[in-house]
Each structure stands twice: as C-alpha cells, then as structure tokens.
Amino acid sequence: MDLSSTIVYAQGGFRRYDEAKVGLMTHGLQYGTGCFEGIRGYWVPEDRELYLVLLREHFARLHTSAKILLMKLPHSVDELIELTVELCRRNAIAGDVYIRPFIYKAAEDVGVRLHNVPDEFAIVPVAYAGYHGDASRGLNVCLSSWRRADDSMAPPRSKITGLYVNSALAKSEAVLNGYDEAILLSQDGHVAEGSAMNVFLLRRGVLYTPDASQNILEGCTRRAVMEIAKRELGVEIVERSIDRSELYAADEIFFTGTAAGVVHVRSVDQRIVGNGEAGPLAARLAAFYERAVRGQEPNYLEWLTRAYVGRD
Numbered sequence: 001m002d003l004s005s006t007i008v009y010a011q012g013g014f015r016r017y018d019e020a021k022v023g024l025m026t027h028g029l030q031y032g033t034g035c036f037e038g039i040r041g042y043w044v045p046e047d048r049e050l051y052l053v054l055l056r057e058h059f060a061r062l063h064t065s066a067k068i069l070l071m072k073l074p075h076s077v078d079e080l081i082e083l084t085v086e087l088c089r090r091n092a093i094a095g096d097v098y099i100r101p102f103i104y105k106a107a108e109d110v111g112v113r114l115h116n117v118p119d120e121f122a123i124v125p126v127a128y129a130g131y132h133g134d135a136s137r138g139l140n141v142c143l144s145s146w147r148r149a150d151d152s153m154a155p156p157r158s159k160i161t162g163l164y165v166n167s168a169l170a171k172s173e174a175v176l177n178g179y180d181e182a183i184l185l186s187q188d189g190h191v192a193e194g195s196a197m198n199v200f201l202l203r204r205g206v207l208y209t210p211d212a213s214q215n216i217l218e219g220c221t222r223r224a225v226m227e228i229a230k231r232e233l234g235v236e237i238v239e240r241s242i243d244r245s246e247l248y249a250a251d252e253i254f255f256t257g258t259a260a261g262v263v264h265v266r267s268v269d270q271r272i273v274g275n276g277e278a279g280p281l282a283a284r285l286a287a288f289y290e291r292a293v294r295g296q297e298p299n300y301l302e303w304l305t306r307a308y309v310g311r312d
C-alpha cells in the first residue's frame with residue numbers, strides 16, 4: 001500500500017492521503033489534543049477475506065476517549081464500522097492492515113484548551129509491517145525509569161495522542177539501552193503496562209494483570225485474551241495491583257496488544273522468565289488468539305467483521 005495514493009476518510013469524505021492536508025498550527029499537532037485507535041485487519045488468502053478485529057470495542061473506546069477530551073465523534077459506532085469496511089473495500093486491501101481512526105482539535109490558533117475548538121475526524125489504513133520483529137524468541141524487557149502517566153495528570157484509560165510521549169520516552173530508553181521493550185510502573189511503584197501493550201504474569205497457576213485503576217489503557221486484546229483464558233483454558237484470573245518483584249518471581253509473563261498480538265517476555269531486568277521460552281499458557285493463548293482473529297474459531301466469529309463477504 002503506497003501511502004500517498006491510499007484512500008483515507010477525512011473531512012467528511014473519502015479522498016487520497018495526499019489530498020487530505022492538516023495545517024501546521026493545528027491544535028492536535030501542537031498540543032497533542034487528539035485521541036485515536038489502532039485496529040488490525042487480518043487477510044486470509046484461502047478465504048479471500050479481510051477479518052477486521054474487535055471493531056465495536058475499538059470504536060466504543062474511541063467514543064469514551066473523545067468524551068473525556070470534550071470531543072464528539074461525528075458518527076455512531078455502527079456508522080464507524082460501516083465507514084471502515086467501506087474504506088477497506090475502496091482500497092481493495094488484500095494484505096494485513098493496521099487501521100488508524102483519530103479525532104483531533106482542529107483550530108489553527110494559539111491558546112491551549114479543549115473548549116471552543118472544532119474537531120476533525122479521519123481514518124487512515126496502512127499496511128501492517130509487524131511490531132516487535134521476530135518476537136518468537138521473546139522480548140527482553142526492562143523496568144522503565146519513566147513512570148506511567150497518572151489519571152490525576154492525564155487519563156491513561158483514554159487513548160490520547162499527547163500521552164504517547166510517555167510511551168515514546170519509555171520505549172526509546174529501553175531500545176537505546178539494548179532491550180526490546182519497557183514496562184512502566186505507576187507513580188506509586190506498581191506495575192502498569194508496556195509502552196503500547198498490557199501485561200500479564202502467571203504465578204502458581206494463577207494469571208494476574210493490573211486492574212483498570214492502575215493507570216492502564218483498558219486494552220481490547222487484554223479483554224479478549226482474558227476471555228480465552230477463562231472460557232477455553234479455565235484459568236483463574238486476578239486483576240489487582242502488582243509489585244515490581246512479582247515480575248521477577250513470575251513463571252510466565254506476556255504482553256497483549258492490537259499491534260503486538262500476544263507476545264512472551266524472555267527476561268525482565270536481566271532475570272530470565274521461566275526458561276526464557278514461551279511458557280505453556282502464553283503459547284496456548286497466542287495460538288488460540290491467532291486462530292480466532294483469522295476466523296478459524298467458530299465460537300469467536302462475533303469478534304470479527306468481514307470486509308468483503310456479501311459485497312460485490
């Protein structure tokens with residue numbers, strides 16, 4: 001997919017990426033006053049179908065993010081699903097795709113605020129190019145020296161453009177120090193999440209993940225993986241605050257995220273997790289999730305929107 005000729009949805013209609021311009025002084029660019037989603041579409045050549053994953057959950061979260069930022073999306077969840085399907089069709093997408101819907105404050109004046117500023121909404125699809133490279137060997141992770149943004153400062157449950165400075169600082173610190181990823185602690189020193197993924201740990205057969213009050217983004221993949229763990233594998237799941245040293249003591253650790261999928265952690269702060277390979281639970285969850293998002297798990301088809309079925 002060549003970006004410049006990709007069809008996007010912007011300014012209320014479909015147009016070429018090149019034709020959709022944003023001014024240099026736009027608030028969303030200058031002040032980070034926007035919010036967005038990241039959605040995956042999995043192309044399955046045998047079905048000649050593009051499976052769009054958890055569209056309803058992503059667009060519901062976008063509505064919540066927008067509300068927190070005093071913005072109003074111009075479309076309902078159902079309309080957003082229709083627009084996304086139409087966008088995929090117009091681009092005749094036949095490959096894995098990452099779809100980026102976003103809404104931002106569009107005034108081009110000076111003066112930071114949320115009120116009395118018009119919003120603009122757009123959706124841009126790009127070819128999905130992988131996230132952590134070959135993650136099959138697992139990720140070497142460090143605890144970031146940056147703390148996760150706190151809800152009292154800017155709400156992490158809202159996927160706010162400007163908040164990604166927090167993720168970018170943590171990710172680059174980790175990579176420039178030779179790690180693959182970072183885990184951020186919250187202000188009070190408890191485990192929050194990865195730079196763009198939620199985190200889970202298994203200890204003595206129980207699966208733990210930070211609860212929604214731990215300054216996490218309430219991930220769509222997090223919820224989906226919890227459903228698989230509970231329904232398919234009968235695993236007990238506990239959502240609570242997690243200490244840093246519980247990571248060092250864990251039998252398994254893995255991340256979940258739209259872009260990353262389900263990916264296991266090989267080490268945390270140089271301490272190898274288990275034997276360094278994907279643990280049995282992480283491996284089963286990752287395999288089940290991969291099948292579900294490709295339309296191969298009949299009980300999970302409601303997670304998927306088929307872009308091409310029934311259309312000419």
Ligand SMILES: Cc1ncc(COP(=O)(O)O)c(C=O)c1O
Pocket residue numbers: 038167193194195196197198216217218219220221222256257258259
């Ligand atoms: C900060 C952060 N946490 C968690 C996630 C995982 O959320 P999801 O599973 O909805 O992609 C993401 C990815 O969007 C993220 O950016």
